[in-house]
Amino acid sequence: MKVGCIGLGDIAQKAYLPVLGAAPGIELHLQTRTPATLDRVADTLRVPHAQRHRDLDALLAAGPDAAFVHAPTAAHPEIVARLLEAGVPTYVDKPLAYELADSERLVELAEERGTSLVVGFNRRFAPGYAQCADHPRELILMQKNRIGLPEEPRAMVLDDFIHVVDTLRFLAPGAVDDVTVRARVEDGLLHHVVLQLAGDGFTALGVMNRLSGSNEEILEVSGQDTKRQVVNLAEVVDHKGQPTVRRRGDWVPVARQRGVEQAVFAFLDAVRAGRVLSARDALATHELCERVVRAVQQRSAEA
Numbered sequence: 001m002k003v004g005c006i007g008l009g010d011i012a013q014k015a016y017l018p019v020l021g022a023a024p025g026i027e028l029h030l031q032t033r034t035p036a037t038l039d040r041v042a043d044t045l046r047v048p049h050a051q052r053h054r055d056l057d058a059l060l061a062a063g064p065d066a067a068f069v070h071a072p073t074a075a076h077p078e079i080v081a082r083l084l085e086a087g088v089p090t091y092v093d094k095p096l097a098y099e100l101a102d103s104e105r106l107v108e109l110a111e112e113r114g115t116s117l118v119v120g121f122n123r124r125f126a127p128g129y130a131q132c133a134d135h136p137r138e139l140i141l142m143q144k145n146r147i148g149l150p151e152e153p154r155a156m157v158l159d160d161f162i163h164v165v166d167t168l169r170f171l172a173p174g175a176v177d178d179v180t181v182r183a184r185v186e187d188g189l190l191h192h193v194v195l196q197l198a199g200d201g202f203t204a205l206g207v208m209n210r211l212s213g214s215n216e217e218i219l220e221v222s223g224q225d226t227k228r229q230v231v232n233l234a235e236v237v238d239h240k241g242q243p244t245v246r247r248r249g250d251w252v253p254v255a256r257q258r259g260v261e262q263a264v265f266a267f268l269d270a271v272r273a274g275r276v277l278s279a280r281d282a283l284a285t286h287e288l289c290e291r292v293v294r295a296v297q298q299r300s301a302e303a
Contacts, residue, residue, distance in 0.1 A: 001025055001272065004064040004088075006056065006079055007071035008032045008041045011093060015122075015260045016068055018253070021045045023268070031059040060086050066271045068264075069093065073159060077102040080117070084109050089116035089271045091264075094166075095158040096282070100290040107283045116275075118267050119282035121166045125259030125266065128230035129167060129219060136223025137173045140204035143219075145212035150189035153296045156210065157289050161193060164206035165292065166285040171221060174199040179288070181295035188300070195292055233258050 003026050005012060020028055028045065031053040032038045042052045053059040056079060059067075067083050069076060069092040077097045083090045084106070096103040096119055110117035123129050142164050150156075157165075169176075180196040192209040219230040227239040234248040234257055248257050255261040270277050 001066065001268070002027045002029060002062060002064045003268070004029045004031060004053075004059050004062070004067040006031045006059065006067060006069045007075075008034075008037050009070060009072075012068075012070035013041060015255055015258070016070060016264065017041070017045060019255050019261045019264045020068070023264075026268075027051065029053060029059055029062050029064060031056060056082060060088070064088055066268060067091070073098055077106065080106050081109060084113050084115050084117065087113060087115055089118075089267075089277075091118045091120060091267045093120045094162050094282075095119070095286060095289070096279070097286075098154055098158050100286055103283055103286045107279045110279060114276055116267070116270060116277040117279040118263075118277050119279055119285075120260075120263060121163070121170075121282065121285070122259040122263045123163055123167050123233075124170050125262035126233050126257065127259070128233055128236050128257075129171075129259070131236070132171055132219065132221045132228055132230065135221050135228045136226060137171055137221045138202050138223035139221070140168060140171050140202070141207075141220045142167055142205070142217075143207045143209075144217045145207075145209045146215055147211075147213060149210040150186070150191045151210060152188065153183075153185065153190040153300070154293050156190045156208075157193070157293050157296070158286075161195075161206070161208045161292065162285060162289050164208060165195060165288050166282075167219065168195070168197055168204040168206050169285055169288065172197060172199065172204050173202050176204075179291060181292050181299075183296045183299055185296060185300040190296060193292065193296060 028047055029051045030042050038052050066089045069079050080092055096106055144164050176197045176199045178198040182194040184191040191211050195206040197204040217232050221228050229237040236246045238244045
């Protein structure tokens with residue numbers, strides 16, 4: 001199977017290429033416009049020169065069976081559209097695009113072409129998070145915090161808070177009938193944002209603080225007098241009286257711990273089997289993110 005990787009930045013090098021480079025039956029094709037990066041990464045992975053491409057035209061001419069897009073978000077609409085128009089099943093980093101209209105257009109194009117389009121919400125595959133779907137979930141709380149990184153609202157929500165939004169949607173045990181957004185914006189920069197989703201018998205809270213003094217990600221699900229906590233995707237603590245702690249094994253790869261490996265193989269398995277994967281559910285996450293952005297912008301305008 002010929003698999004293209006477009007964009008060779010940090011996320012590609014740290015998370016995806018170690019998985020793709022070791023996967024059996026994969027003929028890896030790399031594409032970036034930066035020659036030095038292309039050769040350095042390709043040399044590390046022992047990718048032949050014939051499978052190194054400096055533009056998308058050259059990659060498409062090689063006839064890829066599937067493609068992974070890890071280019072900057074601003075470039076997603078053009079790259080993904082060209083791949084879909086060529087009938088190439090495509091996996092793209094979140095978000096699909098910064099603007100909801102572009103995301104909608106790409107999902108519609110994939111459906112028109114009958115071609116798979118997958119957005120990389122790897123946390124749905126992370127073992128600690130996936131196991132939370134089997135736990136009582138009357139209350140869901142997810143925090144993803146950073147140090148000294150207030151940012152323009154749309155970029156912060158679509159590039160980072162989208163993980164929180166999608167995880168809440170993934171774990172919500174029923175239909176959401178109430179959405180509330182709170183935020184602090186100062187000098188045009190988003191300092192923190194809180195999203196509350198509620199439905200029959202459950203409440204889900206998502207928090208991101210970019211001035212928290214700590215880089216951390218904590219997920220808690222609780223119900224029926226029990227609680228499960230996942231710390232930084234690596235440590236799972238079950239509470240029912242005395243806490244029970246399960247830590248990531250010493251030899252478990254980070255890509256597996258974070259769900260990247262499982263997401264990659266799920267996509268490739270579907271391509272091999274000829275199953276078309278839809279991005280409609282991913283689009284619902286983008287729609288909710290747009291709702292968050294507009295609420296934040298309105299609050300900023302009123303301040």
